[in-house]
Amino acid sequence: MEYLNLIGGEWVASGSGNTTATRNPADNRETLGTVQESTSEDAIQAVEAAVAAQQDWRATPGPSRGAVLREVAQLLEARKPDLTETLVREEGKTRAEAAGEVQRAIDIFYYYASKAADLNGEVKASSSRDATLRTKVEPLGVVTAITPWNYPIAIPAWKVAPALAAGNVVVLKPASMAGAIAHDFARCLDDAGVPDGVFNVVTGSGSTVGDALVTDKRVDAVSFTGSEHVGNIVYQNAAPDQKRVQLEMGGKNPTVISDSADIDEAATIVGTGAFGTTGQSCTACSRAIVHEDVFDEFVATITNYAETLAVGPGVDDPDMGPQASETELESTLNYIEIGKREGATLETGGERLTEGDYAEGYFVEPTVFSDVEPDMRIAQEEIFGPVLAVIPVADFDEALDVANGVEQGLSASVVTDDLTEAHRFVDEIEAGVAKVNEKTTGLELHVPFGGMKASSSETYREQGDAGLNFYTITKTVYLNY
Structure with a gap:
């Protein structure tokens, strides 16, 4: 099977015409399919599609966005056996580990589906008579999510779900090694009715596709999980435009x-x-x-x-x-x-x-x-x-x-x-x-996750309520009536 990019609601091949095979690490003779070796032009098209969809998705009421995310969760749940099989054969996890990861993605979408209705702000007491003082939470805009191969459905889920819940549009660049499960994940979002251009997927090298997505001036935020070396490059490339950046990297x-x-x-x-x-x-x-x-x-x-x-x-x-x-x-x-x-x-x-x-x-x-x-x-x-x-x-x-x-x-x-x-x-x-008295692995989805020192940019945490903070910005409203 040839796994295509998702750009503006259309499943399309890369302009390069080149693909990379994704193989079973337990038996490298087995090829699951091919993923696109995309170009920087493909990445730019995905950003353009996201920009075109931004205002309508931003204006969609939070409960309505949550309903779409709930549909995504239901489709992931219905397709769990197939997703588990793909994950086992592409990434090499045991069947129990793969099923657990798919379930984590399901749970994350259900969680943020419910959270979408709560994104509003706070009312504060004004110092003046005949006035109100409140905050208003708004989405950042266009988000680039760059994800690794080791948790190729859970990590995209915990980046994409809060971003969409908050009203952002997303371009996901998954690891090409995990292109098949990334495609199946994206298919669930597309089939669930996520509007065209609100969620886009482009596979390819970090030096080509990743760099284009990080440096595009229309991108407002970058969320990255991967190696410390690449994370530092992402941070440096995003800095000239003062993009909001979230890095989660390695550990010892x-x-x-x-x-x-x-x-x-x-x-x-x-x-x-x-x-x-x-x-x-x-x-x-x-x-x-x-x-x-x-x-x-x-x-x-x-x-x-x-x-x-x-x-x-x-x-x-x-x-x-x-x-x-x-x-x-x-x-x-x-x-x-x-x-x-x-x-x-x-x-x-x-x-x-x-x-x-x-x-x-x-x-x-x-x-x-x-x-x-x-x-x-x-x-x-x-x-x-x-x-x-x-x-x-x-x-x-x-x-x-x-x-x-x-x-x-x-x-x-x-x-x-x-x-x-x-x-x-x-x-x-x-x-x-x-x-x-617990192992270092294993995370609850409703509490913050992130590192210190070289493991993280130490800016924003992922998951839970903290996971929404990265994707939103606060406006303070003074209303004198």
Whole structure:
């Protein structure tokens, strides 16, 4: 199947005439279809379509916008089995993980469908007689959303739904690696009756399509999720026009294991955070920072946990699927070699799986390193694969220092039965998400999400009520009658 762009309500091929195949990472012989290698002219046409639709959608009452979003949610729900299948075969998630992600997209549209009716403002007491004082919330206008391949339906949903609920129009540039699920997602919005031009999708390279969408003067805001390197480029390119920018980038997420922790519980929390979604989550746990008194016990337990995981094609619903591409697999294998050279102890894993059902896919064993020093590259740099670095520390103070001793600050957790440690962790950890006795992954959709330090632009949060703030601007009204 050839997956087309959606521009102004029309499904169209790129002017380039070129396409890119999207393949099954569990079996690279299987091609799902081809996505457009779009040009900057395609991106400009999408912006033009959005601009043309802006005023009518802005003037549409909030409850009416909410009704359209509710229809989107219902279509996503009706098509959940097919969307799940596409996600499994294109991105490599296990069937359970893929179904969970599709459900998150459904829930997000239902959530913001209800929120659309509440976007109005506040009434304040005036200092004058015969006067009213109030605020009025208005949409920004044209929004560019740039999304990654690792959550290719949930992340577009949590950008697009609040943007549309607030009355904005959107041009989405999804990752080409996830072009099939992006197309099916867009088809749901189109079939639900989102007006022509209100929502547009253009696939292609970031350097061509992304750059055109970020630098177009008619674009009012850019919401980006992806790597720190690309995010910084997006920020710089948007700055000359003073566009509103929201960046959510990588993480080097720690879980601190206290000497008071139940080690079996701790290993389960760390293991699900480290190896779920094949470690390909920006919130995945990549560092376990463990008190020296329980270090050996934890290493043995987490090693056993990793060795018992079933790895296989996502369609079989194993514990862990493949990496999403050959490039991602090669990066992970390279970091494993770096860990060995740095002197860390490889406890388990570390090898590509190539026999039998693994022969045509991008599979790697769940990998655990112990005796990792905090300044090693495998303890400092985001790997984005199923690799866990276990770091020993002498006490809780050192654990906090090590946890905070990286450039990123996205998600962090602690496993402890000590209430003082729990409160200190929440107060002192440098991360946008702090969890106690929970894995670093997994987010509630009605509360803010975002990072600190190099993980984020530290401007606006996503999801919940905070997710609407990015897409709106406040006007203050003084009315003397």
